[in-house]
Amino acid sequence: MMKWRTKITDLHAYVPGKTIDEVKKQYRLDSIVKLASNENPFGYSPKVDEALKNFQPAFTRYPDGHALQLRQKMAAHLGVDPTELIFTNGTDELIQIVSRSLLEPGKNTVMAAPTFSQYKHNAIIEGAEVREVPLKDGRHDLEAMLGQIDENTAVVWICSPNNPTGTYTTEQELTAFLDRVPEDVLVFIDEAYSEYVVAKDYEQALTLFRRYHHLIVSRTFSKIYGLAGLRVGYGIADRTIIQKLEPVRPPFNTNVLGQLAAQAALEDQTFIQSCRDKNRQGLERFYAFCRRNSLAFYPSQANFILIDFQCDSEEVCRFLLGRGYIVRSGEALGMPGTVRVTIGSEEQNRGVLEAIGAFLESRK
Numbered sequence: 292m293m294k295w296r297t298k299i300t301d302l303h304a305y306v307p308g309k310t311i312d313e314v315k316k317q318y319r320l321d322s323i324v325k326l327a328s329n330e331n332p333f334g335y336s337p338k339v340d341e342a343l344k345n346f347q348p349a350f351t352r353y354p355d356g357h358a359l360q361l362r363q364k365m366a367a368h369l370g371v372d373p374t375e376l377i378f379t380n381g382t383d384e385l386i387q388i389v390s391r392s393l394l395e396p397g398k399n400t401v402m403a404a405p406t407f408s409q410y411k412h413n414a415i416i417e418g419a420e421v422r423e424v425p426l427k428d429g430r431h432d433l434e435a436m437l438g439q440i441d442e443n444t445a446v447v448w449i450c451s452p453n454n455p456t457g458t459y460t461t462e463q464e465l466t467a468f469l470d471r472v473p474e475d476v477l478v479f480i481d482e483a484y485s486e487y488v489v490a491k492d493y494e495q496a497l498t499l500f501r502r503y504h505h506l507i508v509s510r511t512f513s514k515i516y517g518l519a520g521l522r523v524g525y526g527i528a529d530r531t532i533i534q535k536l537e538p539v540r541p542p543f544n545t546n547v548l549g550q551l552a553a554q555a556a557l558e559d560q561t562f563i564q565s566c567r568d569k570n571r572q573g574l575e576r577f578y579a580f581c582r583r584n585s586l587a588f589y590p591s592q593a594n595f596i597l598i599d600f601q602c603d604s605e606e607v608c609r610f611l612l613g614r615g616y617i618v619r620s621g622e623a624l625g626m627p628g629t630v631r632v633t634i635g636s637e638e639q640n641r642g643v644l645e646a647i648g649a650f651l652e653s654r655k
């Protein structure tokens with residue numbers, strides 16, 4: 292018998308949304324639209340293609356472990372110092388690095404429920420106690436989260452906008468919270484969807500890390516930048532925090548192509564703006580549909596919407612799959628009865644809403 296750590300024996304591997312090919316085969320459909328993983332339906336900036344075309348293949352060499360060029364571009368873009376950044380293999384790896392650095396048996400970590408699954412997953416692997424605080428009206432209940440913090444709390448996770456509800460924490464709520472979290476507790480603010488936000492009272496936590504040294508903000512190239520397959524994420528924090536995390540980071544964690552593509556993507560903010568605008572138009576279309584059909588939903592600041600069907604989520608997903616749309620069942624996300632749909636292109640939105648309409652019709 293192998294000597295597996297007891298903490299991992301009950302863990303399940305992450306189950307990603309079904310792939311397009313799987314669904315095509317299973318349902319014998321020619322065309323499939325995947326609206327399950329909050330990817331960018333508009334792809335990525337043409338500047339990325341250009342950069343990759345001009346790339347001289349040099350795969351025998353290790354990538355720059357320090358991601359110097361990307362680091363400098365990002366620092367200039369954000370107006371931070373290069374030493375205030377850490378680059379990772381997606382946000383997933385930053386969550387892993389932070390967990391590995393701070394969590395262990397005897398410590399605890401506080402998070403919302405439901406929220407992005409990887410905070411809890413990594414905490415369990417590290418053997419820390421997980422303290423989950425139910426969302427209140429789909430939003431982080433910061434007061435109750437504060438109540439869960441004690442002298443053994445090492446990390447608190449805030450996902451804003453939150454996956455799977457799309458809700459956000461306002462600047463005022465966040466600063467009031469940060470004022471009260473002890474300085475020896477790291478607050479991890481996951482801003483994977485921040486570039487989609489249009490709410491005026493949302494403050495990217497980026498502007499706060501100078502004021503609060505117990506804060507790390509995570510961002511990613513997987514969402515609005517459209518580069519999920521290349522795995523580039525990053526963290527922004529006071530350099531004392533970055534210096535602690537760096538030795539835990541695998542030395543060559545972001546690859547050559549990812550670094551190159553991320554730099555090119557960063558340069559094209561016009562593309563980002565247009566994705567943000569189109570996403571907002573798409574969301575409005577979903578809102579109007581839900582209101583017309585008396586379906587409850589959470590107003591979203593992200594590129595997805597959580598709709599409450601008040602019936603078996605799996606049934607909705609199966610129906611939509613049969614019509615060629617892959618969406619995410621709220622059952623798996625800790626919100627039974629709901630379905631999370633990624634906002635697609637105009638045509639995809641029209642199509643999936645038509646299919647949802649047919650589902651509602653079929654239940655009359």
Ligand SMILES: Cc1ncc(COP(=O)(O)O)c(C=O)c1O
Nearest residue numbers: 381382383407454483511513524
């Ligand atoms: C809130 C949140 N954080 C992080 C991630 C993972 O992002 P990455 O692709 O950068 O690992 C996701 C992906 O869905 C997410 O929803």
